[in-house]
Amino acid sequence: MNYLAHILLSGGSAPRRVGGFIADFVKGGRLHGFPEEIRQGIVLHRRIDAFTDAHPLVREARALLRPYFGRYAGIFLDIFYDHLLAKNWQRFSGVSLARFAASFYVTLLRSYRWLPLPVKSFAWHFILTNRLGRYAHPAGVRRALQIMSAYSSLPPMSNEAIQILRRHEKELEQNFLQFFPQLQKMAAGDSDGL
Numbered sequence: 400m401n402y403l404a405h406i407l408l409s410g411g412s413a414p415r416r417v418g419g420f421i422a423d424f425v426k427g428g429r430l431h432g433f434p435e436e437i438r439q440g441i442v443l444h445r446r447i448d449a450f451t452d453a454h455p456l457v458r459e460a461r462a463l464l465r466p467y468f469g470r471y472a473g474i475f476l477d478i479f480y481d482h483l484l485a486k487n488w489q490r491f492s493g494v495s496l497a498r499f500a501a502s503f504y505v506t507l508l509r510s511y512r513w514l515p516l517p518v519k520s521f522a523w524h525f526i527l528t529n530r531l532g533r534y535a536h537p538a539g540v541r542r543a544l545q546i547m548s549a550y551s552s553l554p555p556m557s558n559e560a561i562q563i564l565r566r567h568e569k570e571l572e573q574n575f576l577q578f579f580p581q582l583q584k585m586a587a588g589d590s591d592g593l
Contacts, residue, residue, distance in 0.1 A: 410587070418441040447585075464479075467560075
């Protein structure tokens with residue numbers, strides 16, 4: 400799962416959503432400096448990742464992408480899943496994607512002091528380019544992949560990735576639509592117990 404899914408799965412708590420957003424930038428047990436609900440979001444993010452990585456449907460989708468992306472198949476799948484979530488947003492949220500994204504951007508700005516430095520360095524760009532809303536379109540997926548490849552070891556394969564997404568979109572979408580409700584149920588149960 401990538402940003403959009405983690406934020407949605409964090410539930411209705413704004414601080415928990417921030418925790419879900421920043422979790423990849425908070426290493427190990429370095430939770431002590433955050434408010435309780437942000438910590439809860441970070442912990443939930445980690446549980447979501449563990450559940451996702453172990454799920455047979457996700458393993459099946461990664462296996463489909465592995466011939467194209469090798470060891471990066473999981474990262475490309477995370478982005479593709481966010482695209483499929485945005486594309487099917489009305490199935491999973493009672494609020495429009497535009498409203499959800501705008502609300503989160505306000506939350507992100509209000510929580511700016513709690514953002515890890517690497518997140519602060521891209522937060523404004525993330526907001527101004529409406530990264531969450533743009534996941535609904537292949538051009539937004541391409542741009543997200545271009546940004547990721549510029550700042551990480553992800554290979555610069557954004558054009559090829561869009562071709563592969565289009566080629567396999569129906570089967571990936573079927574896979575996602577089977578998997579995501581199970582993930583929502585797990586996350587809702589976990590967030591109730593946090």
